[in-house]
Amino acid sequence: MEKGAAVISCSWAPATINFSLSLAQRNILTQAATQGRGGKGCVIVFSAGNANRPVSGTINEKGWPRNAVSGRTEWLSGFAVHPDVITVSACTSWNRKAAYSNWGSHIAVAAPSNNAPPNVGLSKIGTVNTGPELKSSLPGRGMVTSDRTGSAGYNRDAYTRTFGGTSSSCPVVAGVAGLMLSANPNLTAREVKQILQETADKIMDDEPDPQLGLRHGTYDNNGHSQWFGYGRVNAARAVAEARRRLWRGRSHTQVVEQSESVPVSIPDNRAEGVVRSLQFRDRGTVQDLYVEVRLEHDFLGDVMVHLRLPSGRLLLLQGRTLGTQQQLEQRYDLSNTPILMQAIGENAAGTWRLQVSDRAPGHTGQLLGWQLNLALNSEN
Structure with a gap:
């Protein structure tokens, strides 16, 4: 939290x-989830576990290797049941429960992973498969993800197919949460959890669990499944809802714009670049905005574009990602440049500055012009 984390993924x-x-552990989780990210809360995501057991509940255990666990056993994953975290179970590529995935009323959503026998780590004997032994096949594709290269990773190359478990489904949801906050940085951690649950796909598995014979793959009257939570995470729908909420509670009474179309050279390999200013005298707070930029350059991959607000805050509109392109005509708005959300609520009156800088030697260009459009909630 002190390092500025927006999403904390715990696999x-x-x-x-x-x-x-x-x-102390409960309090630090609550503190991060409610006070992190400037009071909006860090999004905390936890894996449910891989034992095919409830995150909180009792099972009459039998059939374990070496009789490691037997009889009436209370299962509890303290992190997974904390009310401020997003607990993630695992489903397969067939939209079925992954055989190992833990389950229960605290599951928020499910995410795809591999399929494999259930297991648990025990402090005295290490990792063992839970009982009874599974003898049926476990269909489903594995996960493909990037890997540490060479001997430090799972495989010799830069990718692996052997990563799985809820340790794999958890970062899928964490990644979706990151996309949501990129689209709408104003969301609170609780809103992120709510959106993930509301936009999830209601996959169903009416087959019995092959190990315990339980059937928890359907949904109750509240739309919750013990196996899948509120459903399988849907990144597209979650991000779309995050974007839609950008406008909730916001309205404007006037639109003002200014522009400049005098070409000016961009100094080669100088971080300060060229700065052009537009002066607004209109009173009111910004509710929406866009910036249009036109420039030409021998190698746009050298160029960075920033907008400096009247308050002094500097926002990156364009990084060094344009490669060999030589012409740029781009509109930067809230949908494609979420950092502009930091301008919402800004007082419009004052000087708005565009800074265009060349960060590498050997190529030159010029800023052809720019325009700033502000939608304001005017002060009376």
């Missing part, structure tokens, strides 16, 4: 069957 669990949080 791990304690090596024990019953783990309750200390008061």
